[in-house]
Amino acid sequence: MNKFIVIGAGPAGAGAAIAASKLGEDVVVYEANNAPGVKPCGRGIPVIGELPIRVPRDSVYHEIHGAIMYVNGEFLFEMKGVLSGYIVDKTLFLESLIIESGAELVKNAKYIPSEGVVKANGMVINIPGSGVFAGGHPYYEGEKILAVQYRIKTSEFDDSDMLEIYFDTEILGYFYVFPAAPGYVDVGVGGFKGFRDLKRLLDAFIAKDDRFRDRDRVKLEGARIAVGGIKYGYIRGLVKVGEAAGFVLPLTGEGIRPSLLSGYEAARAIIEGRDPIKAMDSMDISRAIRIQRRILEYVKDLDPDSRAELLKSLPMEVHAEVSLGTLNVGRILSSLASKPRVAAKLLKFIVS
Numbered sequence: 001m002n003k004f005i006v007i008g009a010g011p012a013g014a015g016a017a018i019a020a021s022k023l024g025e026d027v028v029v030y031e032a033n034n035a036p037g038v039k040p041c042g043r044g045i046p047v048i049g050e051l052p053i054r055v056p057r058d059s060v061y062h063e064i065h066g067a068i069m070y071v072n073g074e075f076l077f078e079m080k081g082v083l084s085g086y087i088v089d090k091t092l093f094l095e096s097l098i099i100e101s102g103a104e105l106v107k108n109a110k111y112i113p114s115e116g117v118v119k120a121n122g123m124v125i126n127i128p129g130s131g132v133f134a135g136g137h138p139y140y141e142g143e144k145i146l147a148v149q150y151r152i153k154t155s156e157f158d159d160s161d162m163l164e165i166y167f168d169t170e171i172l173g174y175f176y177v178f179p180a181a182p183g184y185v186d187v188g189v190g191g192f193k194g195f196r197d198l199k200r201l202l203d204a205f206i207a208k209d210d211r212f213r214d215r216d217r218v219k220l221e222g223a224r225i226a227v228g229g230i231k232y233g234y235i236r237g238l239v240k241v242g243e244a245a246g247f248v249l250p251l252t253g254e255g256i257r258p259s260l261l262s263g264y265e266a267a268r269a270i271i272e273g274r275d276p277i278k279a280m281d282s283m284d285i286s287r288a289i290r291i292q293r294r295i296l297e298y299v300k301d302l303d304p305d306s307r308a309e310l311l312k313s314l315p316m317e318v319h320a321e322v323s324l325g326t327l328n329v330g331r332i333l334s335s336l337a338s339k340p341r342v343a344a345k346l347l348k349f350i351v352s
Helices: 011-022 090-101 195-207 256-271 276-281 284-300 304-313 316-324 329-335 340-351
Strands: 004-007 027-030 044-046 060-071 074-088 104-106 109-112 117-120 123-126 131-133 144-153 162-168 173-179 184-191 217-226 238-240
Touching (some): 004 011, 011 027, 011 090, 074 090, 074 162, 074 316, 090 104, 131 256, 144 195, 173 195, 195 217, 284 340, 316 329
Parallel strands (some): 004 027, 027 104, 131 238
Antiparallel strands (some): 044 074, 060 074, 109 117, 144 217, 162 173
């Protein structure tokens, strides 16, 4: 029996494995590393009713019920009741999804695109030209930014159910404080700066906060994030999914949910004989990525003060609609009823 091929055991690869297995396929997932999910990130997964998987309970560190937002150090609002989700152990989350799907997971299995083979455990395996390619940001052709984060040892956030977001309009990005594994917190920054500048800014951010100023920094991590919007394509007949195809929300850097959805939908389309690119392009999350990218292009042309003014002009509900990618026109118009100019400007990006 021919197996359905998935290259990469990240969120997109896991989504593809689940969809293909549900449709009766015998699935094999090849992962280049010794574990899936090694790319550092905030490990957050919003839950807004469209996720086609069950989040394994044993992979959940924290349930999240809101976020506290700041702009250039100034408190903006506490966003409670309009955001829910999880912080997960990403490796355990992905392994659990793939194993529960019944797919075979082969680790330390590197795909060589130039040869169309996987090299694993001293073997060379020919890969047919059908399946999904979830190789991540190294295979993405659009714009990328850098994120840098520390894992800091502290139990102060063990009972936290809130995220902290600190927009910085100078770097066109934000600092974040995400509860992590018990006894730890992830503190990071992402934006349009190089590694040295971001690390310097992150060190200064930590030095100003007595919650982690003198705590042990047990790990420093950095990663590229695809923010240039969706770039569809194939690698030797395998359709790109996940971050390799740009399934990351450009304004927030959120990638687990969009990537998982892209892999799931692409695998379904391939097995059902449909065009996987058309199938992915028709998803709500694809529309959200396109709109966020247009907004990002707009704010890139603004000066830092104008960026701050824009962020402060948006009510909490609109921030939630934009950041989560739900972008419900009715709810946005209702929230901006007293600000017609802001509403008109925002709707221009949504309906264009």
